[in-house]
Amino acid sequence: MSTLDRLRKGLAKARADLKQKLAFLFKVSNFDSLFWEELEAKLIQSDLGVKTTLEIVEMMKKNSFSSPAEGFEALKKALLKTLDFPLPVLIEKNKLNFYLIVGVNGTGKTTTAIKLANFFRHRGYSPLLIAADTFRAAGSEQLEVMAQRHSFSVVSQRRGADAAAVVFDGLSKAFSNRLEVAIADTAGRLHTRKDLMDELKKIKKVALKACPELRMVVLLVVEATFGLNALSQVRVFDEILSPNGLILTKLDGTAKGGFIIAVQRELQKPVWFVGFGEKIEDFDLFNKELFIQALLS
Amino acid sequence: MFEALTEKIQAALSGFFSRGKLTEKQIKDGLRELKLVLLEADVNYQVVKEFIAEVEGRAIGQDVIESITPAQQIVKIIHDEMVRILGSSKKEFDSRPPYPFLVMLVGLQGVGKTTAVVKLGNFLKKRGMKPLLVAADLRRAAAQEQLAILAEECSLAVFSEGKTSSELIKQSLEKARNEGFDVVIADTAGRLHLDEDLMGEVRELKEAYNPRYTLFVLDSMVGQDALNQAVQFDEKIGFDGMILTKLDGDARGGAALSAVKVTGKPIYFVSDGERVQNFQEFYPERMATRILGMGDILTLVERAQAEMDLKKAKEIEKKMAKAQFDLSDFLLQLEELEKLGPIGEILKYLPGGAKLRALPLDEKKIKHMKAIVQSMTLEERKNPSIIKGKRKERIAKGSGTSLLEVNQLLRGFEELQKIMKEMAKGKGKIPFLFGKDFFK
């Protein structure tokens, strides 16, 4: 059984559990204070944060529902609405599509770079990987080893090399080979480190210079286990790099990544992909239905 | 919202001079704000509920302290309670013989275990010990290389030969015995608490090699899930303490409180930077303050309480209430401010201290302000509006400052008086010394 199937199955089970739980929740027939408290607890425990939670609860309170099922549907609909963003354009034809993967330390950037390469391979492209994490010890080796395991080509340099130079190299190679996709892994960095954030800005600039026909896609990797600090991460990365979207990883754990909803109130950052395991196939396009179902389970 | 909330508590806190008795309503109001603050700091919902209930119990039973405001008292109770929880299980990391002993680091993927292994090794080396690091993460690509490179950078020995984690640990312990290493620190592969196979694997390692410390590494950016992670690692493997990582970010770190509260296990170390030296012992006080998001406000409150001459303060308070506060009183205040210590220090303790630090307020400035007031006649101090051209020049000369500075002080004082008039009209408590526009 593939991991995706497992995820689906897990979700099916979650859905059944959910029905039961929420049935309980919404059965509290007169929607008393206990009911609202339970709902509040549920949302906060999924990392939606106080602000967003209170807004949702207020919104729910304004409506009157004739049945638990109706209340549940309304809640789901409201949450789904927050995730109403246009479908991402993955590839612009006849251009070199350059995916730059960024994020704080340990969120799964390197793994995601490989997963993304695999994703594009399955759609008929031959992506080139660029090991632009020249900062962390064995950062580029990690990508090289994984790339080799799955037979992807990688461009890399020694540790301590200028990350922008590696990107330049990689893009030149991708361009001369007429490739349509290149994916760069970068070193993890806390958004509070201005110097390291500036380095990303430089990479972006150099990339645009490296090749005129470039279509740049910056994706910020955040992990589901994060709490509200993720908001601060998205905010700062947005200011400095304006990423096109987010990748939400580690959804195979017990965390729900509810901060994604809170992020939308403020910044409207679409989620492009999700990661849900360590294996290369544990990766897919973001599906808001599944996400909300898991969130409420 | 969060900003507004802390400011609310802080605003209440800044009122150095008003005091009263703790009523049940005040406690309830204070705790409602606290609840929101804690949730925004990512403390787990369940933990927040329990914590609030405990604090409430304590607060209601408490005697009223004469010299501080109710808000101060509530915040102090909250802070003390949090320090108590975070520190109740605090123990010294025991690095005494018999040697060699084993330390094993466990945790989820990407939390910073490998780096923490090297940092802990370096920390113990600085204590005069001889550590051996074990690269027992055989799952993640290049994890062994990562450890080897980092270890070399600070001249630590690494062991990495073996086909299984178990083999690696076994042989490294042997090597340690033979070659006189004091402590063996093992990295392990990151794993999810849901993964029964992998959790079983570490449990077996633990049973086989009986580490002195199994340390759970927790990322300070984790949200509500910290509770699940900590509980399940503790149930399935059993750990002795924790290392909190990535504190150099701006996460409030509520995860720490969640994890300590539900497991009762201490945090031994914190990691706050990418460099090997960025690794310290854990201080409950600092963490509580960070989670509450209020600078070391309480330290300041305590120092202020200890050093402020209460009688003088009372008099000034009365005058303020009647808006009769004049420059002589102001001089007294400046002297009190000086007594509190270097101004930079004090600002650091204040919420929003960063903002205040941007203001040109330093010891020198205070000295000048004092000198200016001291160069005024009593009449002038009582009635600053009479200070015009000639008088200004005299004062500037007499105090060795400039006309500009004299003007600034007068304008600032005017502002302050306005604020106090508002206050007298009962428009709420306004922080006195640090009135927002005063030092511009």
Ligand SMILES: Nc1nc2c(ncn2[C@@H]2O[C@H](COP(=O)(O)OP(=O)(O)OP(=O)(O)O)[C@@H](O)[C@H]2O)c(=O)[nH]1
């Ligand atoms: N369970 C789970 N683990 C993941 C997922 N994605 C990545 N990981 C694991 O998380 C760990 C860190 O992943 P990396 O890809 O090295 O993370 P990174 O962001 O590149 O890390 P740095 O470069 O050190 O900042 C590895 O052990 C990965 O196998 C996921 O979706 N689920």
Ligand SMILES: [Mg+2]
């Ligand atoms: Mg990486």
